[in-house]
Amino acid sequence: xxxxxxxxxxxxxxxxxxxxxxxxxxxxxxxxxxxxxxxxxxxxxxxxxxxxxxxxxxxxxxxxxxxxxxxxxxxxxxxxxxxxxxxxxxxxxxxxxxxxxxxxxxxxxxxxxxxxxxxxxxxxxxxxxxxxxxxxxxxxxxxxxxxxxxxxxxxxxxxxxxxxxxxxxxxxxx
Numbered sequence: 479x480x481x482x483x484x485x486x487x488x489x490x491x492x493x494x495x496x497x498x499x500x501x502x503x504x505x506x507x508x509x510x511x512x513x514x515x516x517x518x519x520x521x522x523x524x525x526x527x528x529x530x531x532x533x534x535x536x537x538x539x540x541x542x543x544x545x546x547x548x549x550x551x552x553x554x555x556x557x558x559x560x561x562x563x564x565x566x567x568x569x570x571x572x573x574x575x576x577x578x579x580x581x582x583x584x585x586x587x588x589x590x591x592x593x594x595x596x597x598x599x600x601x602x603x604x605x606x607x608x609x610x611x612x613x614x615x616x617x618x619x620x621x622x623x624x625x626x627x628x629x630x631x632x633x634x635x636x637x638x639x640x641x642x643x644x645x646x647x648x649x650x651x652x
Contacts, residue, residue, distance in 0.1 A: 481524075481526055481583075482526070482527075483529075483632065484522075484523045484633040485525070485529065485630055485641065486519060486524070486630075486631040487519070487524060487629070487631075489517075489548075489569060489594075489625045489627075489629075490625065490626050490629045490644075490645070491596075492625075495623035495624055496623075499596050500515050502516070502599075503515070503598045506598055507597075507600065508602060513637040516597070516598060518595070518596050518625075520592070520594075521584070521588050522587050522588055526632060529641065532630065533641075533644075536628050539572060539575060539644075540627055540646050540647060541647045543648045545624050545625065545646050546566055546572070546625040546626075547566070547568075548565065548594070548622070549564070549565045549622055550596075551563050553611055553615045554595055555611045556597065556599075557604065558602055558604065559597060559598075560598060560599045560607055560610045560611045562595060563595050564595055570592070570594075573592050573594075625646075626646055627645040627646050628644045629642070629643050
């Protein structure tokens with residue numbers, strides 16, 4: 479679906495868990511392109527024309543689930559950047575549920591297999607990405623992060639405008 483007012487959905491990561499990714503993003507993402515904090519994108523392009531319907535669906539889902547423990551399981555080379563790979567069956571389930579709810583609106587990028595990750599470097603030379611990937615891989619230790627809700631953003635042709643946070647309200651997932 480074409481939209482003139484795209485919305486982006488991200489997982490809301492607990493602030494203390496997000497900080498190390500933000501620090502790495504500040505250090506390694508090209509400053510002229512770094513409009514955002516580190517984030518875990520779930521959907522890239524939802525129709526802003528249907529903000530109320532999108533928000534209602536997200537609130538309904540968030541009410542039924544509790545905070546999710548996700549796992550940082552590796553370093554992913556993006557070719558022109560580097561990201562951390564995230565694994566969580568519960569988060570995959572939430573994504574699948576939302577993908578089904580939003581199916582008629584999704585474009586090609588959002589219809590592909592979802593591979594959760596947090597990008598900390600992008601749009602750099604291959605050699606720069608290789609060097610960071612090598613350095614991060616050498617010191618990498620898996621760890622858990624807490625996902626406490628969903629964030630909805632409006633894409634502003636560069637920066638994003640935060641529209642809402644839907645906190646998970648249900649029982650804690652582990």
